[in-house]
Amino acid sequence: MFDPKNLSPRKLSFYTALGLATPISLIDYVFEQKWQPAVASFFVVLIGGYLLVSFVLERFIYRKIKVIYKFIYQTKATRRQETYYKYILPKKSLDEVAVDVENWAQENQQKVATLQANEEFRREFLQNLSHEFKTPVFAIQSYVETLLAGDMIDPVISRKFLEKTSTNVERLTNLLQDLDEISSLERGEITIVKRNFVIQDLLKDSFEGISIKAEQKNIHFSIKKGCEGPIMVNADKEKIRQVVINLLENAIKYGKINGSIKAGIYKTDDRRILVEISDDGVGIAEKSLPRIFERFFRTETGRSMDVTGSGLGLAICKHIIEAHQQTIHIRSTEGVGTTIGFTLAAKKD
Template identity: 40%
Template sequence: MPLSASKHIALINAVLTTLLFSVVYIIIFLSFFTFKPLPLLIFIPLIFVFAYFISNLLFDQYIKEKLKVIYKTIGLLKPENEPPLLKKRKTDELEIVNSVVLKWSEEKKKEIEELKELAAYRREFLGNISHELKTPIFNIQGYVLTLLDGGLDDKLVNEKFLQKTEKSINRMIALVEELEEIAKLESGELVLKEEVFNLYDLTREVIDFMEMKAANHNTKIVLHSSMNRSMKARADKKRIRQVFINLIDNAIKYGNQKGGVIRISCYNFHNNYLVEVQDNGIGIPEENIHRVFERFYRTELSRSRDTGGSGLGLAIVKHIIEAHRQTISVRSKEGEGTTFSFTLKMA
């Protein structure tokens, strides 16, 4: 077993001290007395042992104090997580502190990278939200100026621009409400009201609700035969309804405008249901798939479309599913379509 740092230094010091004593003893006795080797042979082991233990004690205490400074610096010297080497010193202290400091260094590097990512995300988020708010605000400003410049006198213009103003105001209200909802979901303030409900009936209800919007985009919604009337789930029905609406709405916006098909299916998956919402739309580039649940995120291809919306729908979906302690994933191929899959607990 290799010696610890303090023991190694103490051993070297003891050897040097013993050699020095031996040389001094020989010089003195050769100069003034007749040299007698017996006392030297007796004192050498005693001096070696004494020098070793004293040196080990002093160096051990010295190293311990220095290590305490290091651990205080990296915030580890607390009663509940005091490093083992400050309690029992059976291994090389310097090796241990080296590994601890390296680990601490890696953790700090990781924290710095995460902070950089958060800072970049914050800048992007602020830019996105300012853009989303700026559009309806400028629209409202334009409508109001038009009315002030004489539009109020024309009943048709008056009514038309007031309706457009209302639409822009509603867009801002929806954006603020969705931001508030995400904040509540992230902070845990939004309490889920779980209940047992018929998954088939809920899906059918949402399809009926979204059917007209889908038809306006030349899209039809199909309920796959894998979903039947006996399927019952345990979740917050209102929130799961919102998940379906957001996913179908997303599929309509980015679907195939020349004949879109949205297929909803459901399968037994252990003690859960696996629900899938599939479209045959523009798809998502592979390098962008990991970002689809980010707030305000849109691919460049989807930005070119007049899709409307706040860009928060998928972020809300992800938060709702995770609040149920379930999972959601996405797979997509550009030009072929996208499939969102999420799990729900069986009742």
């Protein structure tokens, strides 16, 4: 069936030659009044026209199309590609070739957009990394220079400066450790050793370990009603402890005085357990939520508050949970509080 929108080179050559041969043979018949010369001229023009048009298409049009395809592949043609050029490509219509080129252009636009996004992320990451290192390094430099410059400095002041220097050295050490850990997680070099344990016990133990920080703001921890019954999960206990402690520390940092932290544990199905840690603190702006698990990302509220940390905690949490083939999510409202939840595998018999 004739389809003008999907003509192969051979069909296009044939229909063009037919369009030439038919009127020429009719004219020949009108003048000669003999059908034999008309038929002969029809076939001569049909065959000659077909060969000529095919040659023109192959020589000037489809050769250029083959060059386009070679440019798309951006490589020296392999045997498979040579077979494609020789047998498959000639059967394609110009519309099909146009679709291939459009698809290639769209793919390249997506790649360019991804590269631009990665470049922006890299630039912002380096800027944040520089900032995180610069703050403690400059503080250490300032304290050391003050100590070196003062021969008669008071011992009490000297000790105070040394303690602050030690604090900033510890901050640098923690930052380097976090960087090393997140790099190992991203490379898949950290082994996950799973075993069954009660998640409620881990939550309580983790909070008790950092309760001194909570006492400074009189923040209380509790497990939500209906979630107290022991639920077993199957995961790397120490890695999950790291996640829980990080989330609890964030809840304390950004929690309000006399506030509370609550944990909820839910069976989503026979295979997964959902763990949620909620606070009633400052909350997070909606525009910041999509980036909250990025390395070094801080919200405007977080930057304005006097809180310390490497800025890698939530990124590490995300990598640990994903290393368990599970998911982590966040929901928050400014002035109301934040809830971060993650899933874990249910216990294995």
